[in-house]
Structures are given as C-alpha cells and as structure tokens.
Amino acid sequence: MKDIFVSPGSEVNYEIAKKTTASFFIHALLILVSLTCLFPLWWAFASSLKTQQTVFTDLSFFPKHPHWENYAAAWTQADFGLYFLNSLIYTTAVVAGVLFIASLGAYAFSRLRFPGKNILFLVIISTMMIPIPGSFIALYVLLNKLHLINTRLGYILPQINGQLALGIFLLKTFFDDLPKELEDSARMDGCGRFRIYWNIALPLARPAIAVLAIFTILAVWNEYLLAMLVLGDKSLMPLQRGLMVFQGAHVTQYPLLMAGIVITVLPVLAVYLALQKYIIKGITTAAVQG
Amino acid sequence: MSYVCVRGFIILLFVVLVSGCGSLDKKDLNTVTVWHWMSDRESVFQALANRFENETHIKVKFELYAPSESYAQKVKAAAQTDTLPDIFAVLGEKRDLASFIKSGAVADLTGALNKPEDGGTWKSQFFEKALAVNEFLPDNEYGIKAGIYGVSIDVAAIQMLYNRKLYRKAGLDPDKPPQTWEEFLEHCKTLKENGIPCFVGYFGEIWAIDALASNYAMNLMGEDKYFKTFEGKVPYTDPDWVRVLSLFKELADERILVDGAVTMVSKSAEQTFANERAAYTFNGSWCVHVYKGMNPDLDYGAMLPPRLSKEHPMKVWGGGASSFVVNDQSFRRANAIQFLKWLTKEKQQSTLAAETENLPANKKSLGKLSKVLAEFADDIRYTTHPNVFPVHEDPEVTVALDKGIQSILIGEKTPEQIAQAVQRVKEKVMKKSHQGQP
Secondary structure: OHHHHOOHHHHHHHHHHHHHHHHHHHHHHHHHHHHHHHHHHHHHHHHOOOOOOOOOOOOOOOOOOOOOHHHHHHHHHOOHHHHHHHHHHHHHHHHHHHHHHHHHHHHHHHHOOOOOHHHHHHHHHHHHHOOHHHHHHHHHHHHHHOOOOOOHHHHHHHHHHHHHHHHHHHHHHHHHOOOHHHHHHHHHOOOOHHHHHHHHHHHHOHHHHHHHHHHHHHHHHOOOHHHHHHOOOHHHOOHHHHHHOOEOOOOEOHHHHHHHHHHHHHHHHHHHHHHHHHHHHHHHHHHHHO | OHHHHHHHHHHHHHHHHHHOOOOOOOOOOOEEEEEEOOHHHHHHHHHHHHHHHHHHOOEEEEEEOOOHHHHHHHHHHHHHOOOOOOEEOOOOOHHHHHHHHHOOOEOOOHHHHHOEEOOEEOHHHEOHHHHHOOEEOOOOOOOOOOEEOOEEOEEEEEEEEEEHHHHHHOOOOOOOOOOEHHHHHHHHHHHHHOOOOOEEOOOOOHHHHHHHHHHHHHHHHHHHHHHHHHHOOOOOOOHHHHHHHHHHHHHHHOOOEOOOHHHOOHHHHHHHHHOOOOOEEEEEOOHHHHHHHHOOOOOEEEEOOOEOOOOOOOOEEEEEOOEEEEEOOOOOHHHHHHHHHHHOOHHHHHHHHHHHOOEEOEHHHHOOOOHHHHHHHHOHHHEEOHHHOOOOOOHHHHHHHHHHHHHHHOOOOOHHHHHHHHHHHHHHHHHHHHHHOO
16 A cells, blocks of 8 residues: 555655765765865965964965965075985985885795795884884994995985885785786796796786885975984985974974975875876775785 | 986986995094084074184084984984084083083083183173083082083073053053062953953973972072972972962962963964963063064063062073083084184174074173063073072972972862872982982
C-alpha cells in the first residue's frame, strides 16, 4: 500500500538530493580547509602592502592604499639578488645529490641481498629522528676539522646527509613494488645492474622522485640555522639570511618582512605547480602502498 | 644537445662549489672580524666600519648571526673549535661569561680601560653602570681574576611608561606621573572612571615579572635584606615579601591590568601601549625605537615605578646592554681593542644612538637624545641587574616566585600561599646544595 505513493521518479530524486547534499557539505568543508591554508598567505601578502604603522591597525583584507614599493625596498635592503643565486646553487646541488644517492641506496636496499641489510636500513631510518640543531656543535667540530667551515661544500654536504634517510625510505617503498619481471627481461637483454637501475627503475619511480624533490627543495630553500652555523661570508649566505635583516632584536619591520616572504615563496610555488601532477600521483601511490 | 647542456651545468656547478672552498686568511693582520646578532644595526655597523677603515686603514668585517639564540650556539661551537672571531659577545648570564674567561677565550681589558689618554681614561668615558655587567669583583663567586672583560656599546633601563595624551583625557596632569604606589592606585581609579584601561605589562614573559618584583622588593626591604633572602637568611614568608606579592594582588583586585596582560608577550604588550589601549606599561629603553615604528605620534613619558617605601631607593633593572669582548687568543687583539675604543668614543656613540635610538654607553653622547630617551638616561644611576648582584638566587626558586606571581594575578592563589610555596622550594634547593657539598 505504501509503495503506491512512492513513484520511481521520486526515488531517483531522493538519491540525487542525497548526493547533492553530501557533495555540498564535502565541498563546503574542503573550501573551509582551503581557506584556512590560504589565509596566512593572503595575510602575508596584504601585510606586505601596508606600512609599519598600519600593519596592526588596518585589518582590511586589502589595504586602501597599497604600498607596492615595499617589494622594491625589501629586494634592495635584503640584497635578495645575491642570496637568490646562492639559494639556487644550494638547492640544485642538494636536490641532485639527494636524488642520486638516495635512489642508489634505495635500489640497493630493495634489490640487493647482503648481510645486515635490515639493521643497516633501520639505522639509516632512525637518523630521521635526529634534528640538525641537536647535532650543531658536533657538526661544527667535524666541518672545522675537514676545513669545510665557511665553504659552499660544507653547507651542502650536511643537507644532503640530512635528507637521505627520508629519500631512501620513500624510494625503497616504490622500488619494492616495481614488478621484478621487467628487470628480468632487461637482464636477459644484456643489461647490467646499474643500467637496469638507470634505464628501468629510475624512470618508473618518477612520481616518488618528484615528491622527494619537492620535499628537498622546500627544506633547502627554507634552511637558515645550518647556514648561520657553517657560513660566515655574507656572499655565501642563502635566501633566508635576507629575511633576518627585517627582524631586529626589538623591532621587526613587518611590511618588508612580509614582502620578503612573498618574494621567497614564489619560486617554490612555481616549482610545486610545475611538478603538481607527479606529486599528487606520488603521494596517492605512496598512500595506497602504505 | 641535452647531454651537452647537462654536462655543462654539472661542470659549472662543480666550479661554483669548489670556488666557495678555502678558509679565511688568518695571517691578515689588518682585518678585524666581529660577530654580532643585532640585525637592525647591520647598516650602521657597516657605515662605522667604513669610517674606521678610512681613518686607520684597518678593515673591520661585521658578520651577522641572528636570532640571538642561534648566535649564542654559534659562539659556543666556535669556542670549542678555537675558531672564535677577534670580537664577539657572550650572550646569557654572568656565569656564561665566566666560563668563557676560564677557557681563555676572553681578554682582560682592565689595563686598556685604565690606561691614561687624552686627559682621562677609556673607562672614564662610560657610564659607571655600563661596565659593571662585564666586571668581576675581587673574591667573586666564579673564581675569576678581578677585572673588566668586556665593553658595552649601549646601556638600557627598564622602567614604567605612561601615556601623556590619555593622562590629559582623564583630567590628570601629564607632567605629574605618580610618585608613590598610593598615587598610582588613585591615578588608575581616575583613568578607569574615564574609561581608560590602565596597565599593560608583558607578564607572559616571566623575566618582566621578575624585574618588577625585584624592583619593589629592593625598594621595600633594601638591597641587603633582598640579598639575604638569596643567601637563605631571610625567608620568603617574611612580611616584606608578602607585601611585595600583595602588590600584584592589588593589581588584580583593582582590575588595573588590561585583559590578557598576564599571558602577553612583548610584541602584543608594545602594540597595546602604542595603540593607546593602556595608560601605563613596563618596558626597557629599547622600546623608544619600537613605539616610533608602531605609532610615531605616541605622546608618552618614562618614570620610575611608583615607590612603595621612602626608606630605600627605587632601583630598576638596566645597565650595560649590548656588550662585546675581545678574543684573548687572537693575534689581532691590539687592533680589536683599538676598534672597540674607537667605537665607544663620543662621536661614534652619538651616531649609534641616533640611528638605533638606544642609550649610548658613552656618557658624553647624551646631547642629542629624544625627550623620552633623555628621561631614561636620567635614571641610569638607579639601575642594577642580576648580572651585577653579589649573590644569585637559584633559578628554580626564581621560576617558582615568578610563576607564583602569575597565579596571584589570575586570582588562583593568595600572596601568603605563594610565599609559603616559594619558601618550600627555597628550602628544598638549599638542602640539596648542602647535601652536594663535600
């Protein structure tokens, strides 16, 4: 009797309404989360266009009288030209070093059999727990003995070392899941171990490599504490040193600092957008593989 | 083509990296290296270094390592590897400076400071209080040979400030800030009646509470009795200490503090005062530069905290602020001392004071100070600091006292309860230290 009053059309409408409502709430939630992520960035951008006097009193989303000249002032006062070049060199060198060494190490852990493999892997992974500031003095003593204090190499090598554990862990997970049959066929075709790694395994691990690359770029681009410990010459300092100019012991020039932050964020944002496709693929694959 | 590009890039990168290798030329006698942490003074330091080089042909290289916590770590690491620069600073407490002196890393400047020259001595140019922070008296608790081991490039005083405009608005005389605690309470009442919030301090930073409590303890009981408490001869349950603690209860009960002041950090408190949302604050002389940046039109004056007792003077924390020491192992030591001597001369000190709006360490450079800064300078004679105290309280007891005051301010505990709690900590610490003695 009840079914008489429920037409097939209304059932479809009910399903559509249910899906639309669910979709609405999911999208509303996602938009809210996105806004909480974007708000600090927007706040930094809006603050970069204010003055020192108005930065805490003018709470508008966009100032009525934007001071675009803050960007020019930040660029010249912080000597960003020099620091940009330095950061570019450090980031390129560290990313290249990490990708090459971590991929070789990860491939070895994934495919080779040797005594103490698991223990060695655990030891490498456990180094992820030691933050660089925790080993500052020991690192300084070591670099000093190697005559690497105040050199570019002295700044690059500890950073490569610092990123290796994560890189090896990430890439090993990928190599473990690559079909071994592919390598067997390559071996039958006469490929050696290194050629298989270089021509077969590495191209297939491109999404994971993209993820590792962006993590490393972010870490190196934002690094400052190690630079301050190892480097002395202003001419060798990375980009983050420029931002310190605006942060005095008692006075912080917020508009210039924010302008500087926006300037430093842009290249990383560009790299992220360029690698976005691979990063999402890499992260989702890693999530599926656990 | 792409292989050629990649190879070219790798070769270029290698050349750039290797070109960065190589250590500093340690034989360069004419370049003095200074490590500092004062990022807001970098440009004026550079200008002064150029001026010094033009006058003496000695190059001075300022290297900035900020923030101060990281700077302190860098200095400690360099001390362990014998790579300290010619001039540096030891940030922290006096015991840190003592340990650097014991390790032979800091030169004794007493001889240079007392050497007669130009009708006086280098020492005679400074405010007396400016050098005390780096001075070790005979038979000091650290076992350091008596002498002066560093020079300050500026001085500071931590006092109370009041907003003159808000004073006028409340019908109070802006030239007559409160002199006594009773007057302060009366003025606060008038301000509140006119809808003006009274007092903002950054009591989220416990050193500020420590400073204010210390000021009033010394004012009420005198320095002797105050130091006897540290020695364990006067208990924290003494009526004078309970009275000091009860001042904070009065601040809470009379609703004198602005909302949130108990947990506020310096930046928020400075913003509140600069935006005229409080009539009083408690801050160091460095605030002049801060307020100028936040609100150039702020009309305010500096005053000593309103005294509680006429028996003893009101002392405030201050004295030598930013100090430099000379590396005793450096073979450029003579040039380093020459530079510090030059940097603390009247002309250079005036430049530093004008550019940074800090109080100069050279007393002859006071001529062109702003009105508020001159008010701070007037009270330098009343300054003292834990670093110059003859005895020191155990940090555990200090923290118990400061956190106790915070709990009084939020109405959680009474002054008597805190006095007893602090005394218990003190007794525990003393018992431990007696047990540790051979």
